Amino acid sequence: MPDLLAIKGLRTGYGPTEILRGVDLTVGDAEIVAVLGSNGTGKSTLNRTISGVLRASHGTIQFQGASITSDTPAKIVARGLIHVPEGRRIFPNLTVRENLDLGAYRRARARRPANRERVFFIFPRLAERHSQLAGSLSGGEQQMLAIGRGLMAEPRLLILDEPSLGLSPLLVEELFALIKSINADGIAVLLVEQNVVQSLELVQRAYILDNGVFVLQGSAEDIRNNPDLKRTFLGM
Amino acid sequence: MLSSVILIPAVLNGLMTGAVYALIALGLTLIYGVLHIINFAHGALLTAAMFAAFFAHQWLGLDPYIAAIGLTPIFFGLGYGLQRFIIGPAAHGEDRNILLVTLGLAVVIENALLYAFRADTRTINLPYAFNVIEVGSAFLAVPRVIAFVVVIAVAIALWLIMRWTDTGKAIRAVAKEKLGAELSGIDVAHIYAVTFGLGTACLAIAACLLLPTYYVNPTAGNAFVLIAFTIVVLGGMGSVTGALIGGLFVGVVESMSGLYLGESLGQIGIFVMFILVLLFRPSGLLGERT
Numbered sequence: 001m002p003d004l005l006a007i008k009g010l011r012t013g014y015g016p017t018e019i020l021r022g023v024d025l026t027v028g029d030a031e032i033v034a035v036l037g038s039n040g041t042g043k044s045t046l047n048r049t050i051s052g053v054l055r056a057s058h059g060t061i062q063f064q065g066a067s068i069t070s071d072t073p074a075k076i077v078a079r080g081l082i083h084v085p086e087g088r089r090i091f092p093n094l095t096v097r098e099n100l101d102l103g104a105y106r107r108a109r110a111r112r113p114a115n116r117e118r119v120f121f122i123f124p125r126l127a128e129r130h131s132q133l134a135g136s137l138s139g140g141e142q143q144m145l146a147i148g149r150g151l152m153a154e155p156r157l158l159i160l161d162e163p164s165l166g167l168s169p170l171l172v173e174e175l176f177a178l179i180k181s182i183n184a185d186g187i188a189v190l191l192v193e194q195n196v197v198q199s200l201e202l203v204q205r206a207y208i209l210d211n212g213v214f215v216l217q218g219s220a221e222d223i224r225n226n227p228d229l230k231r232t233f234l235g236m
Numbered sequence: 237m238l239s240s241v242i243l244i245p246a247v248l249n250g251l252m253t254g255a256v257y258a259l260i261a262l263g264l265t266l267i268y269g270v271l272h273i274i275n276f277a278h279g280a281l282l283t284a285a286m287f288a289a290f291f292a293h294q295w296l297g298l299d300p301y302i303a304a305i306g307l308t309p310i311f312f313g314l315g316y317g318l319q320r321f322i323i324g325p326a327a328h329g330e331d332r333n334i335l336l337v338t339l340g341l342a343v344v345i346e347n348a349l350l351y352a353f354r355a356d357t358r359t360i361n362l363p364y365a366f367n368v369i370e371v372g373s374a375f376l377a378v379p380r381v382i383a384f385v386v387v388i389a390v391a392i393a394l395w396l397i398m399r400w401t402d403t404g405k406a407i408r409a410v411a412k413e414k415l416g417a418e419l420s421g422i423d424v425a426h427i428y429a430v431t432f433g434l435g436t437a438c439l440a441i442a443a444c445l446l447l448p449t450y451y452v453n454p455t456a457g458n459a460f461v462l463i464a465f466t467i468v469v470l471g472g473m474g475s476v477t478g479a480l481i482g483g484l485f486v487g488v489v490e491s492m493s494g495l496y497l498g499e500s501l502g503q504i505g506i507f508v509m510f511i512l513v514l515l516f517r518p519s520g521l522l523g524e525r526t
Contacts, residue, residue, distance in 0.1 A: 051419055053415065053418060053419070072423070073418045073419060073421070074418075074421045074422065074423045077419070077420065077421030078421060082419075083419050084419075085415060085416065085419055088416075089413055089415050089416030089419065090413070090416060091408070091409040091412055091413050091416060091417070092412055092413070093408055093411070093412045094405065094408055094409060098405050098408075101402070101405060102402070102405055102406060102409055102417075102420050102422070103420055105402055105405075105406060105420055105421050105422055106420070106421025106422070107421060109402075149420060153420075153421065
């Protein structure tokens with residue numbers, strides 16, 4: 001069986017500046033995988049290329065066996081590849097409920113009410129605030145809303161870009177537990193994070209991105225015990 | 237002080253003139269709020285719509301109010317096509333380019349109209365154009381009453397679209413968060429075009445409401461759009477409610493200053509107020525502070 005997501009030799013950049021310099025990555029069905037790296041290593045560029053916002057200059061991206069390399073973001077969403085972007089990018093001028101409704105704009109429209117109930121069940125805080133403007137939510141609640149909006153599309157693969165950014169350690173723990181339970185429901189997750197230690201506890205496999213290439217990849221345990229990683233990222 | 241016998245009709249007439257201003261401003265502010273550009277082609281498109289309504293009457297014998305039923309979807313399509321196939325692609329994603337493209341469109345449309353129809357001023361004669369309705373002490377012109385009712389209906393319809401339809405929600409979403417919208421599967425180019433289409437459709441309705449009492453020539457729309465600009469600034473750039481209330485308010489201001497300063501100086505009140513708003517509340521009366 002082919003991988004759910006298979007990226008080969010991907011290169012992307014802005015104008016003459018190349019950010020991703022040839023990366024290969026796979027995510028299997030119902031797998032949870034992390035791409036880890038510090039600021040400015042190309043994580044968000046990778047996500048934006050996968051979701052079609054940026055064009056790849058070289059390489060291929062396959063999703064469920066079909067090439068999505070030159071698809072528009074809307075088509076990619078329609079296929080079930082949902083990217084929850086860094087900085088949440090919720091609609092501040094719409095209510096929580098309207099935000100969720102738009103999560104099902106392109107996909108799973110018929111099952112919108114049922115999925116909304118499911119999201120409210122996962123994130124009870126959103127249910128309490130359903131008629132509030134999303135812009136008035138706290139950072140943690142906005143992150144939950146962003147993930148909830150993604151779930152509304154019944155994703156096959158959920159890309160989470162820095163979900164822990166700006167959250168308190170306690171909230172991060174709560175959020176990661178939720179991500180684990182989302183994955184346990186059979187949704188494949190690609191977690192893109194700076195938070196190396198906690199992410200490695202959550203995922204099965206991980207890739208370490210540095211300066212546009214994967215410098216390390218393997219099972220979470222192997223990576224955790226790798227002396228290079230400790231030196232580069234943990235300063236030990 | 238003037239007695240209420242004069243004052244009340246002046247206010248009512250102002251509200252009715254203001255309603256059409258509001259409709260034109262509504263289209264302008266909608267486009268500004270979502271695309272973040274000032275549509276310089278708004279006036280030329282209004283003129284084009286007025287010509288369309290004029291010839292619908294002249295050639296097909298259609299009453300402007302009937303013609304509105306056909307012209308509204310046609311102008312929606314025209315606006316959609318302009319944004320999707322001309323303005324959008326020509327802009328290459330740069331806001332200042334969109335501005336210039338709409339300016340260029342205005343020049344092309346106005347001169348095409350001038351070339352085709354000459355600079356003549358034309359009017360149509362309708363049997364009911366001078367009919368009045370008596371409301372208390374006031375006599376109100378029938379076309380103005382119709383215009384007022386239609387504008388309120390259009391505003392409510394627009395509000396319902398924005399509030400309850402997926403497309404309406406997507407328009408509001410794109411206005412504030414383009415990337416988030418794209419990643420939710422919303423086709424931003426399509427939403428931009430729909431918004432431009434809605435703004436242009438407002439012009440078609442406004443043109444049909446104006447024509448029974450107003451003239452048309454190749455620059456007829458510009459006078460209205462100048463006022464619409466002041467309304468959009470007054471109400472707050474991008475605010476739909478602001479455009480509606482601002483439009484009605486400007487109508488009353490015009491009517492009142494006409495009453496006190498003489499009919500020919502009616503519009504001076506609008507621009508004095510405009511300058512005052514810019515001085516003391518530059519984000520507009522209902523606009524968000526940035």
